[in-house]
Amino acid sequence: MRRWEVMVGNKAIAYAAKLARVQFISAYPITPQTSVVEYLAEMVASGELDAEFVNVEGELTAQTAALGASAAGARAFTATSGPGLLYMHHPMHMTSGGRFPVVMAVIHRSVKGMQPDHSDMMAQRDTGWIMLECENSQELLDTGIMAFKIAEDERVRLPTIFAGDGYILSYTAEPVEIPAQEDVDAFLPPYRSKYPLLPGLADEARRVQMEQWGIGQDPQLRWRRQQEAMEAAKMVIREVNEEFYKWFGRRYGNGLVEEYRCEDVEAFIVAMGTIASTARTAIDRLQARGKKIGLVKLKSFRPFPSEEFKRLGAMVKAIGVIDRNISLGSGGITFQEIRSSLYDLDERPRVLGFHAGLCGKEVRVGDIEMICEKTLRAAEGEEVTPLVDWV
């Protein structure tokens, strides 16, 4: 039976793992770990969830253990945050390289402090993981369930992160609908690995593994295959998003991006995570004042929906991109990727960059209104400077 509960984001994540009937959970139990694994440990201890819970001695092992469990054919889950995610970096390449559909919750914490920004996940952007970003606790729960279906899809077979901002979601309580277990079971059948590394079944698995690791063939091929899987994931994410809607009545845009009040606008802003949530209020206020600006929420950071931005970019005169990250020495990461997506357009919109919310700096509705107004000025043809601003 569906039911509602007022819960913090971390509990919503734990519910996603529980409803997905994960069979294996590995976690390093102390800081920077979050209460996600405490809730899961309780569920396992009380018998609510039939899973192997392994306390390990660090995040490097947490990731490696999840990889191993997934290789053996289990549905594996782990969770981490900030510096813990940095410590996982090395085995994360192995998880994606081995095409093991591990699902991991990332509770954003800046690599420079306790408060959230996306620097922890951005440091993993090239590890070959699918990365899905959430703006509220309901979306964390829903995306967590979808993540398994996307990761395990035969066309994808890639590990998947679903992420939310620390504190702003992780410890904030709000009402969340918990789907019925039987619905989730129907939506997400048990994981059946085609190539489990188990005694007796290992020969075929070894052959696939050899191929995945590029042994005896074009050494570049394993990168290429993963890139093809990422491209295929775009379609799979859209399909899973629609199927989720049929079962549970909620969807998140088209799974890759979500347009909010983008009909008949001259400009839009782009945001990820909780900033996108606050931005909805800013857009509501501006449209009430007759301003023609909308919001595009970037939900799938990897694979990056370039085609979507090309399509959306053709419709407007300016785009304001909010980055809760920075690639030092270069700039805002989504700013650059969106600009690059627009290059092939005959008439390109102006693209402005904004750094906001780094190290947990508060992003208020008024800050986003200011971003919108600057973007609108650019849409009207005004030479706005600087091109990239710190909010």
Place this chain on the structure above:
Amino acid sequence: MIEVRFHGRGGQGAVTAVRILASALYLEGKYTQAIPMYGTERRGAPVVAFLRIGESRINERDLVHNPDIVVVLDPLLSRTVPVTDGLKEGGLIVMNFPKPGNEAGIGGRFRLATVDATGIALEALGRPITNTAMLGAFAKASGLVSLESLEKTLLEQWPGRLGEMNLRALRTAYERVTPPVDVSGIQALGKRPQEEIFSRDVSSWRIFKPQLDEGRCVGCRRCYIYCPEVAISMTQGKARVDYSSCKGCGICGEECPTGAISMIQEVL
């Protein structure tokens, strides 16, 4: 949308209070958001937590800057923390204060309701954890949530004896809280330096104060070793408390093997 700000001290349960309130309001069909403000946690340090109450999903993810209601869990906090900052005109303050409200030093175009939540908590729980008492006072003074919803949520949170004890605190404060009175004629306390988390003078954090019976002190140094605030020094083989550094946690009294340290309630 109604926005509420809770002021308390680490250990008084401000975060738990907003969560309970969010759940209770949800039972009444409201959409809620309970936001704790985490920093470097230190028992006794000033903390804040926020609550938003709306009719549908709340999208704002920033903090509350212009609350409609302020709840103050500690009677001395308002002397160093500007609790009425940003409070809307005509806004309500529900404050833990054992004396008549006009002595609380709160003035301005606000309404003030007071209750001796520390006294009620000590009666009901035996500990100065004032959050559940303040929820009772909030329910009565604001009229935003029913006592029944709070009771139901409390018992879900703490089934059994702990829940019953907290129910007593909740109900007693609900009965004893004063009706809100206009404080626009009252001179507010002047601006004082804002209390810092790493403040050296923590004497205003105390509810209980350690008192040393020198005759029973054997100079074993246990209190000196365990004091988290380095407020105890040893002078001529006896313990000595520096009261400006003592936040009244009571660890020294717990650790003293001869019972030389007793905890005495501070008088406001």
